[in-house]
Amino acid sequence: MTEFVFFGGKGGVGKTTVSSAYALECVDAGLETLVVSTDPAHSTADVFDQEFGDEPRPVEGYDGLSALEIDPEQEVQDHLQGLKRQLNSQLSAAMVNEVDVQLEMAHQTPGAYEAALFDRFVDVMRSAEPYDRVVFDTSPTGSTLRLLALPELLESWIERLMHKRERSIDLYEKAAIGNQEPRRVMDGDPILARLRERKERFEFAGETLRENAAFYLVMNPDELSIRETERSLETLDEAELPVRGLVVNRLTPKPNPDEEGRGARYLRQRVATERDRLERIERELAPPVVATIETRVEEVRGSLLEDVAANLEIDVGSSAGERARTE
Ligand SMILES: Nc1ncnc2c1ncn2[C@@H]1O[C@H](COP(=O)(O)OP(=O)(O)OP(=O)(O)O)[C@@H](O)[C@H]1O
Ligand SMILES: [Mg+2]
Numbered sequence: 001m002t003e004f005v006f007f008g009g010k011g012g013v014g015k016t017t018v019s020s021a022y023a024l025e026c027v028d029a030g031l032e033t034l035v036v037s038t039d040p041a042h043s044t045a046d047v048f049d050q051e052f053g054d055e056p057r058p059v060e061g062y063d064g065l066s067a068l069e070i071d072p073e074q075e076v077q078d079h080l081q082g083l084k085r086q087l088n089s090q091l092s093a094a095m096v097n098e099v100d101v102q103l104e105m106a107h108q109t110p111g112a113y114e115a116a117l118f119d120r121f122v123d124v125m126r127s128a129e130p131y132d133r134v135v136f137d138t139s140p141t142g143s144t145l146r147l148l149a150l151p152e153l154l155e156s157w158i159e160r161l162m163h164k165r166e167r168s169i170d171l172y173e174k175a176a177i178g179n180q181e182p183r184r185v186m187d188g189d190p191i192l193a194r195l196r197e198r199k200e201r202f203e204f205a206g207e208t209l210r211e212n213a214a215f216y217l218v219m220n221p222d223e224l225s226i227r228e229t230e231r232s233l234e235t236l237d238e239a240e241l242p243v244r245g246l247v248v249n250r251l252t253p254k255p256n257p258d259e260e261g262r263g264a265r266y267l268r269q270r271v272a273t274e275r276d277r278l279e280r281i282e283r284e285l286a287p288p289v290v291a292t293i294e295t296r297v298e299e300v301r302g303s304l305l306e307d308v309a310a311n312l313e314i315d316v317g318s319s320a321g322e323r324a325r326t327e
Contacts, residue, residue: 001212002128002129002131002132002133002134002212003132003133003134003212003213003214004125004128004133004134004136004208004209004212004213004214005022005133005134005135005136005213005214005215005216006136006138006213006214006215006216007019007022007135007136007137007138007216007217007218007247008138008215008216008217008218008232009217009218009219009225009228009229009232010219010220010224010225010228010229013218013219013220013225013249013250014218014220014247014249014250014293014300015137015138015218016037016039016043016044016047016137017047017249017300017305017308018216018218018247018249018291018293018308018312019035019037019135019136019137020035020044020047020048020137020305021300021305021306021308021309021311021312022135022309022312022314022316023035023065023133023135024062024065024305024306024309025309025312025314025316026132026133026135026316027062027063027064027065028309028316029316029317030064031064031131031132031133031316032064032130032131032132032133033064033065033066033131033132033133033134033135034056034065034066034067034068034124034128034131034133034134034135035059035065035066035067035068035135035137036067036068036069036070036121036124036134036135036136036137037052037067037068037069037070037137038069038070038072038117038136038137038138039069039137040071040072040073042069044067044069044137045069046299046301047300047301047305048060048061048062048067048301049301049302050067052067052068052069053068053069054068054069054070054071054074055068056068066131068124070117070120070124072113072116072117075116075117075119075120076112076113076116078116079112079115079116079119080104084099084100086194087099088100118205119201121136121205122201122204122205125204125205125208126204133316155199155202155203155206158195158198158199158202159199161195162192162195162196162199165189165191165192165195166192169189169192209241210240210241213241214244215236215241215242215243215244216243216244216245216246216247216290216314217229217232217233217243217246217247217287218246218247218249219246219247219248219249219281220248220249220250221248221250221251221273221274221277221278221281222277223277226277226280226281226285229246229281229285230285233285233286233287242287243286243287244287244290245287245288245289245290245291245314246281246285246287246288246289246290247289247290247291247292247293247312247314248278248281248289248291248292248293249292249293250293250294250295251271251274251278251292251293251294251295252267252270252271252274252294252295253267253271253294253295254267254268254271255267255268278292290313290314291311291312291313291314293308293311293312294311296308
């Protein structure tokens with residue numbers, strides 16, 4: 001069974017770095033792995049020094065690793081075109097223009113981006129069979145995490161819509177009885193069919209996220225990141241999606257004990273401040289800290305990524321139902 005692992009966190013904390021490193025660990029453990037990124041800046045391409053696209057592509061130099069980059073803007077456009085095509089085929093010509101305008105407007109609203117992204121996530125989850133592990137490097141805003149909390153919400157909303165639609169069809173059928181044969185339209189109703197299809201999608205997503213997925217949050221040892229993580233934890237908690245662990249990235253390395261001077265003093269002070277924050281994170285946030293990663297001198301790619309991967313104390317071999325190893 002494929003397992004889905006999500007790495008979330010504020011912009012720039014190291015999600016792409018950590019998800020890529022985690023994916024390498026999975027490959028090392030013999031798991032067929034796919035990394036899915038939604039980063040508009042295409043940083044997965046930077047990390048592996050290779051272009052990726054909308055479909056999974058093997059990562060050169062790593063057997064068993066593939067990557068896929070979702071372009072959220074493109075997804076919104078595709079989503080809009082798809083909806084237009086589907087609705088236009090069901091509407092009278094006079095309505096088409098009106099509906100097009102409405103759809104264009106709906107796609108400018110906050111939430112459209114998330115909805116399109118969500119659809120693509122579900123597509124990836126549905127076609128994930130060739131992989132043992134799918135690693136999602138989620139986009140910088142908290143919205144991707146909120147999005148994951150949506151299935152339940154959307155499901156009950158769709159149920160209400162379906163109920164309304166059924167009632168109006170029912171009334172329509174009854175209304176005709178006086179004249180002639182009762183009109184039977186419920187079975188072939190395209191709107192009802194579409195709502196039903198959406199509902200199944202949400203059910204699948206909700207079930208998969210709850211049963212075969214693990215969530216990790218990446219953070220930095222600073223106040224802003226701690227607060228943001230607290231908020232994300234609340235969101236995921238409300239959605240009953242427990243966070244399995246926290247990854248604290250960009251810790252300051254300790255200077256050697258015999259080193260003196262301004263640089264060494266600065267580093268010692270930073271190390272002490274970060275140690276206090278790390279203690280606070282461990283004390284106040286519920287999920288365990290499953291990995292701590294020091295700041296490297298250079299950007300993390302190539303052999304440096306393997307070095308970070310070796311540092312990552314997340315047990316990749318465990319199934320989604322088990323807890324990650326804590327230190
Ligand atoms: N431990 C580290 N040491 C040195 N550089 C790091 C470390 N972690 C991340 N970086 C660098 O910091 C930058 C941001 O990291 P990364 O792209 O992984 O963050 P992100 O959370 O994915 O960002 P975004 O929110 O923009 O997608 C990258 O250039 C990366 O190489
Ligand atoms: Mg990123």
